[in-house]
Amino acid sequence: MIDTVFTVLSNSPIAQNTFEMVLSGDTEGIRPGQFVNLKLPGYYLRRPISVCDHGPGSLTLVYKVVGHGTELMASLEKGAALDALTGLGNGYDTSLPGEKPLLIGGGAGVPPLYALAKKLLAEGKRPAAILGFNTKSEVFYEDKFRALGLETFVATADGSYGIRGFVTDAMDVEYTYFYTCGPEPMLKAVYEKSRTSGQFSFEERMGCGFGACMGCTCKTKTGYKRVCKDGPVLTKEEIVW
Amino acid sequence: MVNTSVTLSGLTLSNPVIPASGTFGYGYEFAEIYDINCLGSFSFKGTTREPRFGNEPPRIAEAPSGMLNAVGLQNPGIDKVISEELPKLRKVFHKPVVANISGFSIDEYVECCGRIDKEEGVGLVEVNISCPNVHNGGMSFGTSPESAAQVTRAVKAVTRKPVYMKLSPNVTDIAAIARACEDAGADGISLINTLMGMRIDLKRRAPVIRNVTGGLSGPAVFPVALRMVWQVYEAVNIPIIGMGGITTAEDVMEMMLAGAAAVEVGAANLVDPFASKKIVEALPAVMEKYHIENLTDIIGGAHHG
Numbered sequence: 001m002i003d004t005v006f007t008v009l010s011n012s013p014i015a016q017n018t019f020e021m022v023l024s025g026d027t028e029g030i031r032p033g034q035f036v037n038l039k040l041p042g043y044y045l046r047r048p049i050s051v052c053d054h055g056p057g058s059l060t061l062v063y064k065v066v067g068h069g070t071e072l073m074a075s076l077e078k079g080a081a082l083d084a085l086t087g088l089g090n091g092y093d094t095s096l097p098g099e100k101p102l103l104i105g106g107g108a109g110v111p112p113l114y115a116l117a118k119k120l121l122a123e124g125k126r127p128a129a130i131l132g133f134n135t136k137s138e139v140f141y142e143d144k145f146r147a148l149g150l151e152t153f154v155a156t157a158d159g160s161y162g163i164r165g166f167v168t169d170a171m172d173v174e175y176t177y178f179y180t181c182g183p184e185p186m187l188k189a190v191y192e193k194s195r196t197s198g199q200f201s202f203e204e205r206m207g208c209g210f211g212a213c214m215g216c217t218c219k220t221k222t223g224y225k226r227v228c229k230d231g232p233v234l235t236k237e238e239i240v241w
Numbered sequence: 242m243v244n245t246s247v248t249l250s251g252l253t254l255s256n257p258v259i260p261a262s263g264t265f266g267y268g269y270e271f272a273e274i275y276d277i278n279c280l281g282s283f284s285f286k287g288t289t290r291e292p293r294f295g296n297e298p299p300r301i302a303e304a305p306s307g308m309l310n311a312v313g314l315q316n317p318g319i320d321k322v323i324s325e326e327l328p329k330l331r332k333v334f335h336k337p338v339v340a341n342i343s344g345f346s347i348d349e350y351v352e353c354c355g356r357i358d359k360e361e362g363v364g365l366v367e368v369n370i371s372c373p374n375v376h377n378g379g380m381s382f383g384t385s386p387e388s389a390a391q392v393t394r395a396v397k398a399v400t401r402k403p404v405y406m407k408l409s410p411n412v413t414d415i416a417a418i419a420r421a422c423e424d425a426g427a428d429g430i431s432l433i434n435t436l437m438g439m440r441i442d443l444k445r446r447a448p449v450i451r452n453v454t455g456g457l458s459g460p461a462v463f464p465v466a467l468r469m470v471w472q473v474y475e476a477v478n479i480p481i482i483g484m485g486g487i488t489t490a491e492d493v494m495e496m497m498l499a500g501a502a503a504v505e506v507g508a509a510n511l512v513d514p515f516a517s518k519k520i521v522e523a524l525p526a527v528m529e530k531y532h533i534e535n536l537t538d539i540i541g542g543a544h545h546g
């Protein structure tokens with residue numbers, strides 16, 4: 001964990017209620033699947049947001065405006081300072097996935113899969129992606145996944161774009177392993193439909209985000225785990241619904 | 242050179258800053274980012290006889306200038322705390338710690354305190370009486386002078402370590418409860434625990450916290466905590482550990498002027514993992530600013546006449 005201050009380089013809408021924020025600052029040790037915890041002026045608790053992309057000195061976050069904190073984030077302009085704890089969470093384990101891992105993201109769960117896709121490619125894997133949204137106006141990052149060279153499927157619940165239905169309706173492809181992040185009902189549906197082992201990224205309301213308060217504990221087959229520290233990524237085999 | 246040291250029942254602390262139970266785990270997360278030996282002491286997570294999962298999530302909600310929690314005393318149980326956590330903790334923290342003990346029956350308090358009595362690294366025992374008594378319709382031990390005194394007496398009989406009774410603020414007369422603990426033999430009083438509160442999610446039209454209610458803490462409760470420490474100071478002659486919303490060295494001084502001999506810092510550690518360290522480091526300059534040479538000189542200093 002590092003406590004650091006980022007500077008906003010850009011912050012712009014990329015889909016309905018969805019923003020992409022590029023920050024500059026210390027990104028030492030950040031891994032795909034981890035999150036940062038943002039201190040927003042006027043709010044007591046920090047806001048956990050996944051690492052969407054990162055490079056030396058630069059960090060990209062993609063977030064959906066759902067409440068007061070994310071609304072405030074959307075109003076931040078170039079040059080604004082943002083206090084963050086970084087390097088939080090276990091991140092995705094990329095040592096297991098075989099040749100063709102499938103990345104399955106839903107809505108605000110899509111962002112962490114982007115950094116993961118880059119890492120898997122760098123490690124010589126051939127990932128594919130399924131991105132699920134409610135409706136066409138909410139779709140984002142389809143082009144970016146394609147630009148990486150991933151075969152990319154988009155599903156919308158109302159059928160206004162791509163495949164009509166849920167991410168699970170696009171899962172009849174070949175894959176050796178999977179990684180998924182999204183709302184809990186989606187994760188559960190993926191769990192039931194999936195034919196291989198895989199990793200799930202969970203969300204929980206957090207007090208600290210670094211393992212001190214037991215505010216985010218969940219039950220797993222391998223014991224109680226803190227979503228913020230022992231997660232947010234859990235393996236299919238250890239999940240208890 | 243100012244002197245920041247304070248004494249609690251014969252135990253000398255290099256400074257009055259003690260991270261509060263439940264907000265510092267067993268210290269490891271913080272020891273990874275700074276040398277926690279700069280702290281006066283720290284109070285580890287509330288420990289019960291049996292291991293506990295605690296409440297179902299969500300357990301956390303935000304509040305203006307604060308937070309609510311309904312962790313529900315998740316802890317590995319006294320056996321594991323003694324056999325695993327304390328030995329590990331001793332590697333990162335070399336001063337006596339505060340053992341925070343919880344219970345749902347008198348027997349449970351007695352058993353846990355009796356076990357902790359034999360632990361060398363424990364400097365004092367802080368007995369959390371905000372828990373519901375399973376033998377009394379779930380009424381919290383801390384809400385009546387009689388049951389608070391009952392726990393105090395029972396615990397005092399099984400340990401030679403100083404016993405500090407940690408009071409719940411969810412009562413009508415905090416002074417009466419503190420007095421009852423003192424009369425029953427308590428060595429000190431610790432207060433305040435969290436204030437019961439709740440939040441409702443407009444989208445779901447349901448409580449944010451699964452447990453419905455949670456404990457409010459953070460800067461929002463500071464004036465309430467200060468008032469209660471003030472009242473307890475007027476009511477008893479034993480040392481007080483004051484807490485509730487402390488975030489700065491100035492808050493520490495206010496709390497001590499109200500009557501606290503030492504302080505605990507809770508929620509502040511969660512939103513800024515360096516909070517306790519920053520307070521310790523800021524203390525000398527703030528003391529100088531207000532012309533204080535010995536921190537102990539200001540305890541209760543705002544009570545005149």
Ligand SMILES: Cc1cc2nc3c(=O)[nH]c(=O)nc-3n(C[C@H](O)[C@H](O)[C@H](O)COP(=O)(O)OP(=O)(O)OC[C@H]3O[C@@H](n4cnc5c(N)ncnc54)[C@H](O)[C@@H]3O)c2cc1C
Nearest residue numbers: 045048049050062063064066067068069070108203204205
């Ligand atoms: C590990 C992790 C990674 C996340 N990554 C992303 C991401 O990349 N992009 C994105 O858009 N969202 C992400 N989220 C969800 C994001 O944290 C919430 O949408 C955000 O905290 C809402 O804040 P708010 O002030 O706008 O909402 P409010 O409802 O006003 O917030 C009130 C409180 O509830 C908490 N809260 C509300 N919703 C959530 C939630 N879903 N999960 C956890 N806490 C919540 C807030 O942090 C705050 O403490 C992630 C959550 C977690 C736990």
Ligand SMILES: Cc1cc2nc3c(=O)[nH]c(=O)nc-3n(C[C@H](O)[C@H](O)[C@H](O)COP(=O)(O)O)c2cc1C
Nearest residue numbers: 261262263287310369433434458459485486507508
């Ligand atoms: C997440 C959390 C967990 C807590 N767990 C305990 C506990 O196990 N035992 C206890 O006596 N107090 C517990 N408390 C109460 C604190 O020790 C402290 O009394 C209270 O939070 C007021 O201080 P603060 O405003 O500085 O947080 C907890 C508080 C928080 C925020």
Ligand code: FES
Nearest residue numbers: 208209213214228
């Ligand atoms: S949020 Fe505090 S332990 Fe996970």
